[in-house]
Amino acid sequence: FKPYPQQIEVMEFVSKCFKESKNALVESPTGTGKSLIIRAIMLEYLKSSNQNQQQQQQTSKLPDWLFQAAIKAEQNQIAVESSSVQKLRDTLKNIHYFPQNSVNFINQLCVMNNIDFVQQQQINDLLTYTYQPQHKQAIFSSRTHSQLQQFQKQIQLTSTALASRKVYCMHQSKQDIEDIDYFCKNNSCIYRKQEQLLVGLVKSFQSADFVQAAQKESACPYYVSLLRQNLSDVILMTHQQLDESFNQNAVLFVDEAHQLINVVKQKHEAEVSLAELDQFQLKLEQYLQKSTFLAENTFLSLSQILMQLQKLIKLTKYLQNQFVAASKADLAKLLAEFDLVIFIKAEIELFRRERFTHRIRQKLNEQVIYKALQFLELLCHEDVQSQFLLVGSHDQQSENQKNFRLKLVHLEPKMELKYKNVACFGGTLQKDSFTKHFTQKFEFLQVGHIIQKDQLKIKVIKELQGKEFVFNSQTQQNEQIYHDLALYVQNKRKTLPKEQNMLVFMPNYASIEKLKKSIQLENFTIEQPGTPLQKYEERCKLENHVMIGVAGGSLAEGIDFKDDLCRFLIIIGIPFPNIGDFYVKEMLKMDKDYLLHQAFIKVNQCIGRAVRWVGDWASVELIDSRFTQYWDYLSYWIKQIGQSK
Structure with missing residues (x-):
């Protein structure tokens, strides 16, 4: 595989930023292989350390002291002839997973293995969560756990995905536990014995799925993940976890970085x-x-x-x-x-x-x-x-x-990303509106799409039924407009080949409901708040189908509409925030272009649904005469490739 010029440009840019101890902010459209870029930069960064060589498989050369401890712990679980081993096992039955208790366990374990003091201290630090990584580490963050799992399958490095106790809990009755944190810390859980955790830890590095490996040894995956995190090359976590305390000497890679702004805002508001x-x-x-x-x-x-x-x-x-x-x-x-x-x-x-x-x-x-x-x-x-x-x-x-x-x-929340270096990637990033939410300074790079100009055709529709079309708060109350829009969408669908599908975005759910009354629902699926994405994914595979959603909603980000799933995309109106909202009014006092910035983040995300890889192609229609006036607010790659204005 030969990298695209855009991918090489990004890799060189981020690597240069890291070497100069700077942070990188990269706007790279969907379909340009951001995950591949991140993996390549991450691998190069980790290889640069003599203490951490590239791993060819999903295994790790763990320290000898850890293997020794784990081997003996495993023997302790199965041996019955040794009275000293039996005595240790009896002692462990009542030991909770607390630092003050783990010292006793480690002392006995080290005596039985003739482990020297330095190794004893390392094991002790590991089990009390004070062990410091002896190698370079990278942290990868994305919006959801499913996205983390997908990335984890693609990297040939030892990695640990962090999740809550509830996610990793092995108890079949965990849904009935009201306070699982309290349950974990104050009960002698059968999956938290230190012998099991040490064995589960080592075995987890010999498996592609550390959770399954830990479970096989009856070791709690949550606590094994805590032990693994400082021994792994890569730690994976969601955006929500980024303000928690982790290795501050690690480098951080953030995918879907535009979503990180929402996390910052959520942490600074309450109702x-x-x-x-x-x-x-x-x-x-x-x-x-x-x-x-x-x-x-x-x-x-x-x-x-x-x-x-x-x-x-x-x-x-x-x-x-x-x-x-x-x-x-x-x-x-x-x-x-x-x-x-x-x-x-x-x-x-x-x-x-x-x-x-x-x-x-x-x-x-x-x-x-x-x-x-x-x-x-x-x-x-x-x-x-x-x-x-x-x-x-x-x-x-x-x-x-x-x-x-x-x-x-x-009104102006900020977050500190406490890591050595940070690289943020997203398809709809705006430098000023992004960087103002973080204490760090960023070097900014915009790159074009890997597709050619003839693969994405964009056209602004200024008129409908022979009249200038502006879809604003006033015209959205006109029922006739929805009849005209329904007729236009239905006629467009009929021009598409049978195997091709169409995607339509509207500015809000209220306008979708009004359009719904004017459209024949056969071959149409209307987005409903709270509906699982899986249902939409099943429907969008139907031939000559139309999916209608709201800009900024589930369909605008959650589904991969590649190839025939979306050959024609329509955006009706500009999805401005509600001007009557008091928060919006306050933001306008500080940023006169706030409405346009927020609206075109959604517009750019919607257009990104249409082309998903180098061989993809689609036509896009922007139905509202104001799109011509605000053309410059479209993403760099869209203006660069879009053929028609």
């Missing part, structure tokens, strides 16, 4: 209702009244949370009949008036660390407590009086005043 605050307050009060056994410091910490919770409830009740939104100076004044300039981060951390959510919940949905704590925690943010927006709203489906909700949003 809670008056009813949820009241429920949490009641349960916390009851718990404090009954819990006379609490340590004094713990009792004071919980009391501090309760006091601030009561203040927040008082503010919410005050606002429910008159409040719309407040930001910056107005918000600072409001918080000061209700004495909600608070500093209880340490108390909230203690609440979570000590698992009080599950101690006090008693038939209370844990999400209620989670949302209330998230809101209180954001009130502790250093920027809360200068960079936050507070919005109030009523549930339109209910007349209950307690369904009044408050939403707190950081």
Whole structure:
């Protein structure tokens, strides 16, 4: 296989950035082989270390001290003739997976194996999670666990995918465990014995699937993954896990980096209702009244949370009949008036660390407590009086005043990626709107698509039925427009060969519902919120079929519409954010082009559905006269290849 010029350009760019201790941001369209590029750069980086050579298979040359320990541990599991071994096994039955207990186990294990002090310390560090990697490491991050699994199958390096206890738990009844973290830490789980974990760890490096290997040895895959992570070449994690503490000397590769911005925003916003605050307050009060056994410091910490919770409830009740939104100076004044300039981060951390959510919940949905704590925690943010927006709203489906909700949003959230070097890849990245959400500085590269110009034809449709067509908030209320659009789409479908399919994107679900009334549903599938992608994948394989979805929805990112699955793509209207939204209004004050940036991220993603590999081809129609006016907001590769304007 000979790399494409675009792939070589990206690899040289990222490698140069790493050598100069810089971070790389690469806009590379879907279908240009970003996964292959990342694998090649990752392999070259890891090979550059004398301590970590390229692995030809999914195996690893583990340290001798670890093999010795594991071999002896395995013998301990099956040997019965040795009284000393039997004594060790009996001792291990009651040992929990805690650092203070693992020292005793290691001491006995090392004595029996005549392992020297240095090796003993290494094993001890490994089992207490203080072992430091002796080699270079790379971290790969993507949006979902399924994407991580796909990447893991493609790399010929030792790798470990990190996931939650619930994902890796071996207990058949794990769905019935209310608090699996608490269960894990406070029960003598049969899959957490240290002998089993050491054996499972070594065996896991001799298998293509470390989870299956660990399970075969009755070793918990979750704890084996924690042991593996500092012995692996590559660690895989979702975007949500990136702010957790890992090896800061590793290099980070981020795929689908545009989705990382959503993670940053989600971590800096919180929403809670008056009813949820009241429920949490009641349960916390009851718990404090009954819990006379609490340590004094713990009792004071919980009391501090309760006091601030009561203040927040008082503010919410005050606002429910008159409040719309407040930001910056107005918000600072409001918080000061209700004495909600608070500093209880340490108390909230203690609440979570000590698992009080599950101690006090008693038939209370844990999400209620989670949302209330998230809101209180954001009130502790250093920027809360200068960079936050507070919005109030009523549930339109209910007349209950307690369904009044408050939403707190950081207008300019930032995240620090605590790694040696970072390389971010995405098909719809905009340098300024991306980099403002991170503390690091990035070098930026845009590359073109690997397809040729005649493989993607783009046309702007300015008129429909002989009249200029603008699909805005006003015209979207005109029922006749939907009859015209339905006729246009149906006629286009009839021009396609029988084996070819068509994809249509609209700006919102409301417009899809109106189009649905005007279209004959035979050979059409309409996107519905919450519908599994698998159902769409099955339907889109039907011949001469039309899939209709919303720009920015599931169909715009979740399905690979390659080849005949999408030979014709239509985007109706420009998917601008709701101008009436208070958050949008605040963002427009800081960025006059905010609406266009957000809209064309979705447009570019939609167009990316049409061409998925070097041999793919498609026609695209943009139905709205304003597309001509805003042509420059299309991605670099689209403007470079798209034949018609």
